[in-house]
Amino acid sequence: MNTFFTKLLNYYDLTVADYERLCAKVTSDDLPRAHDFFNFDKFIKRIEKAIDSDEKVVIYGDYDADGILATSILKYAFNKRGKDVFTMIPSRYKDGYGLNTAVVDKFSNRGINLIITVDNGINQYEAIDLANALGIDVLVSDHHELGEALPNAVAILHPELSNLPRINSCGAYMALVISYGILGYYDDYLISLAGIATLADMMPLVDRNRTVVKLAIEAMNDQQYFTLIKLNDSTFVDETSMSMKIAPKINALGRLSQNYEANVLVEYFTTTDIKRHYDISAYVEKVYRERKDMSRGETLSGEELAFPAIVLITDELEGVLGLIAQNYVLEHNKPAFVFTESSEDPALLKGSVRSRSGFNVVDAFSHLNHLIVTSGGHPEAGGLTIKKDDFKAFYHAVNEYAKHHPLVKVSDKYLEVTLAEITTENYALVKKLAPFGHKFRAPLLFVSPLTNINYAYSRDEKHVITTLSNGIKLIGFFLAEASKNPHNIAFTALFSESRFRGRQSIELRINEFITA
Template sequence: MKEGLTLFSSKYDWEIRPNKASSEQIKSLASDLGISQLVAQLLINRGFQDPDEIKHFLSPDTSDLNDPFLFNDMDKAIERIESAIAENEKITIYGDYDADGITSTSIIYETLLEIGANVTYYIPNRFKDGYGPNADVYKQLIADGTKLIITVDNGVSGYDAVEVANQLDCDVIITDHHELPDKLPNAYAIIHADLSPNYPFKELSGAGIAFKVATALSDEIPQEKLDLAAIGTIADLVSLTKENRALVQFGLNVIHLTERPGLKRLVKRNQVKIENIDEEDIGFKIAPSLNALGRMGDASQGVELLTTTDDQIADDLAKQTEKQNEERKTLVADLTEKATEIAESPENTKRNTLVINGRGWHTGILGIVASRLTDKFNKPTIVIGEDPETGIAKGSGRSISGFDLFQALHDSTDLMDAFGGHEMAIGLTIQSNNISQLADNLEQVATSQDIDCTKKPQLKLDYEVSADDINNDLYDDLALLSPFGTDNEKPAFAIKPNLLGSITIIGKTKEHLKFDIIGKNSKVGAIDFGAGQDATEIRELDRNLKVAGTIGKNEFRGRTNLQVMVSDLEVAGSVILDKRTNNLVAQMFEEDGQYLFFNPKLMDKLSRYLNANSEAQLASDFVAKNDYKKLFVVDCPPSLIDLKNVIKESNNSQITLYLFKPHLISNYGMPKREQYAKLFKFIKFHNNVSLRKHLKSISNELKINQNLLVFMIKVFNELGFVTINDGMMNTVASPQKQSLSSAVVYQRRLQEIEIENQLINLNQNALINLINEMQD
């Protein structure tokens, strides 16, 4: 760590969730259900009390899937679809370009094909058609012979498009789960949970709604569509509770049996073993690959990929999907770098909000970039891509907790051509010349609300554990609560290691950090994505960091090991820096802080080197002061207890140990009995010895180190065996018999050797451990 380096800081404010359960409740529930007390406590803390409800949560069954005909208009919709099939009317499924929309479309498309429908599908293009129903597209579909349009994962915002369809004698059935508008479309039927008072679960994804329609059409649970329902549900980040949890659990149970060649190849290209696939593989690999299609261009090939039965077509489409996803990753990385540079400009650094725009920026990835900037700077952020030819710009925004971005832009709608979203995320279309005014308006709203962008976002953790608590038994206990997701987050832990070891930078651009969390008896691997730039500081603080993260498994070269996925790192206690020295120089006193001395003469001599923002204090007068983050222990204490009294009292976030001692007497130790005998015999026959002149020759003659010899003479002098006047040593006739160890100078040397062995001669790890123990 460089001198004066800013202390490492966590990204979040950590909060351990309060325990809502009594020990009696925990024991009772654990006993009744045959689960560990940890799992029982987690369930209670997450709002579960009823054993029967918990049984269904841990092991869903088909009774957790609600009757699809409880949906309002489901009867009407099914009747119309069956009529279209009987009359061989052309049906077009109008989907959406994200993973939820692609899987929703695939579910309904396959179902209708299987029951003999004349069916096709249309996935709108993000750049050409925009989101949701497009009236011009509807006109074209109807002109091509469509008599019934079924929307999936969209539709409730398409009032105008439905009016066009009605005028052209085409019925529209809407299946959607998005927020209802003030004015509903005049559709033939609308299947939406919020319009269905009898339907008990309101959190289905687009794929979940599509699955319910498929169930109603098939008059049974379509087992072979569970894989798609699970992917769509996970991808759309809906609540993973109740019916959604059942759908995902069932889908994960059967996905390894899928007969979809496209899905098999997509899974393989994402380096996932289909027999072990879980919700994280889908959420972080499969879903982003499908989403990349819509972000980069035409998402309709996603439906073909998931529904084709041709192995060669499946292989070609999987390759194309992987290529699109890799291009998406590269674009995101490049644009994030450009946007970050703009965000770090002096002007933007002063702002509470960020509106970052650029010419020709790919509009399909703006939401991802906005999200990354929001995470990095903790500011509401809008990223806008301008079309230099048309002057039209499109943007996506992401917010921080406590700031409603949708409402903040409500009074600026006159500046925008299109605008939508919710509290945490928005999308907009705007003329380039209005961007500056929009940015100023947003900043004014943020300023008026007095948002504090310097305040760290909160990280909620379930437990605090030691590194030794992390083992396979804990992992297996936690796995009972999976699949994890929204409203059933993966349990997160604050972990206090003894040490972080094997700290390594990894990744193509060295952007990630890999290390071991080491306890007293065991260690576990950990990975911290995006923390590569902190490697130097983390190595310096390897004994002073707590780790926040979740527990998973990592397979490498055929071996599977536990691994902590790191969310954050936090300094625990004071940072101890070992700067022990036998030579003090002026540069060691340049930093602001408290400089602690045990030797008053040394303090008087060195105080003049301190700057105006520092203070010298004697250990005997030490008072902890909040004004100083750093404490410098300048010289070596006379005893360990003297140092402990200071360390225990201190509240400094950094303690630097100089422990200055110019000469180590422990290098010479204590004289042996025969050496004392030699000196005693020498002084018995020599008087008027000038120590100034003859000390070296006496040392040579007696073959006793000069340092030891001086000490021995001091002991003899104190005990009255010799007298020393003006540097002349003389023997004392018939001295009083006394133990050598009774001399004060003898005891003082023993104490000096002891403190040197306790502080100066320790290795760095042992020294830091000792100081940490003093703080407890």
């Protein structure tokens, strides 16, 4: 047996049978039965009543990629049934997250009979109670954490309310399940949208989530859907381009839309008007470029970097604060709190936090609770609101806490290989396990010893760009200087695939050099 293959199996703790199962071709029949979700029949029965009675229906989504794609999936499915429905992607700045009473009042005034929530609704008790009082039925599809009680909706679809393995699936996946009930089959285009959302929302890439992403990649490459290829800037699609090219462009519009501009994306994914596809995609590209510029953040002074945490106020929009904070964490290896003045109340500051192992955001919020108005999140990311007058006290309190909770480097798991094992054949063995993503990462290679490598560099002498004897390219961005260290004993790297003008090439992307 190939020794690399044995190492690969050990890396993932797989048997040969496990490997073959993960590599096997999948079809839509491999997706869970829709009836495995509790309330599925009741949910679809209420939709059929709305179609048969020509009721006024609104699909209420969310402003992130998952919510936008979930809304698009349902709109598309209703269109295929010949039923016109309203859709609403709320404004992050005017409506906030989730169905609310003000929006329900507006729907009532417009004569809406049925609200279907996607990617929200499971904790919006007050809004749903108001809808009931106003004679509006509500169907909830969501994947966020269940509260102590369920809302008083006609029916609820949720990953945990099922007979399936207890893993989270995104809002668009739940919308895909509903589309099956509406259409009677899983549509390949809608599978593609759900696959993008699964990656965008960082769902664990196991079980049904892995299946839907695998199906999405196959469908997008086979069918060449114009709306998706246009956002991808390439006819070749894989999990990397879905999560790094397509999803960020969808997210950008939701993050920056101060009004309701993100709603054009639902039109983009559901219209058959090619001119609108061109117009909207050009607009999305423009907003995405603006978002990239904004998310870089300001260059920090030595004084700002002298403390254990980065805590600052910016003029940027709330929707890009998390991106700015994340960039600071990556660049400076410190927890980052980035605030901006609240658009609702100038006496308040709204902020985003990003961190890594060692500084638990939830624990920090608990410790700083006396200075926080509202907060929420998970160990490595969160959002909060504080009083502007408390900023100075908050700044000092965060840094005092961070002094005792520094970020720690988590030991990476490596697949130890020699240069001789960096071959196209071994790359193919790895590639068969794709798609890779959250909870199923591509193997991180530990390459040693580094003998007989004659490094070549980019024209500006900043990057390693070397072709190995077997034709595989060795790429190391901003690692030219590090490659010249005589004490290097290894480097860590990931297999990568590049396509240019229809030609495929295999690369090894160096992460870092390891010294003795």
